[in-house]
Amino acid sequence: MPNITFQNNPVTLIGEEVKAGDQAPDFTVLSNDLEEKSLKDFAGKKLITTVPSLDTGVCDAEIRRFNEEANNLEDVTILTVSMDLPFAQKRWCGAAGVENVVTLSDHRDASLGQAYGVLIEELRLLARAVFVVNENNEVTYVEYVSEATNHPDYESALKAAKEA
Template sequence: MANVTFGGDPVTLLGEEVKVGDQAPDFTVLNNDLEEKSLKDFAGKKIITAVPSLDTGVCDAETRRFNEEANNLGDVTILTISMDLPFAQKRWCGAAGVENVITLSDHRDASFGQAYGALIKELRLLARSVFVVDENNKVTYVEYVSEVTDHPDYESALKAAKA
């Protein structure tokens, strides 16, 4: 498993670590209207970002950055998944003017977190991570950010999504 810290303290990630070349695991999350969504609901190439909470500075900045980059990515769907409640995600998107990123909540079952090895056992939050998944649901890029409070490598993720 990836060695990850939160605020400098080591944390335990639950689930199976996803690697480049793997078939993207399925998951069940809720959209902002409380409807269940899974991987199959998002056809084509995808960037999937996991963040601890949209109401934190780094998560806010990360989601806004991917929202801005969406116009340069062509036909790529960007999903941001957190443990935030769907109501909070909807409020945040409205206040932030985020329209090019689909926010999804893993709060109910932690299905995504466990399927992608990103669930922080000690906090029941998602570790900051980025996955690029091609149109055949094969994983082409993975980053588990080693310190959850740091930004991901945006340029590498965007390059992988454009490839």
């Protein structure tokens, strides 16, 4: 597993590390309308980001950036998953004007967190990571951000999504 810190303190990630070339693991999360969603509900190319909470500065900036960049990504669905409650995600998206990113909650089962190896044991939050999945559900790009309060490498993630 990658070595991750949260506010410069080492944390333990639960689950299996996902690597480029792997088949994307399935998951069960909740939409903002409390509907169960899984990998198969999102056909085509996907850029999946995991964040600790929408209500933090870095997460807010990250989602807004991907929301803006979505217009430059043809046939790519951007999914942002956190442990925030679906109600909070829906409220945040409305207040932020985010319409090009699908926010999903992993609060109920931590299914995606465990499947993608991003569940922080000590905090029950998700580490910051980016996964690009092609139309055949093969992972083509992975970034586990080493310090959860830092930004991901936007340029590399967006380039990988365009090439997926």
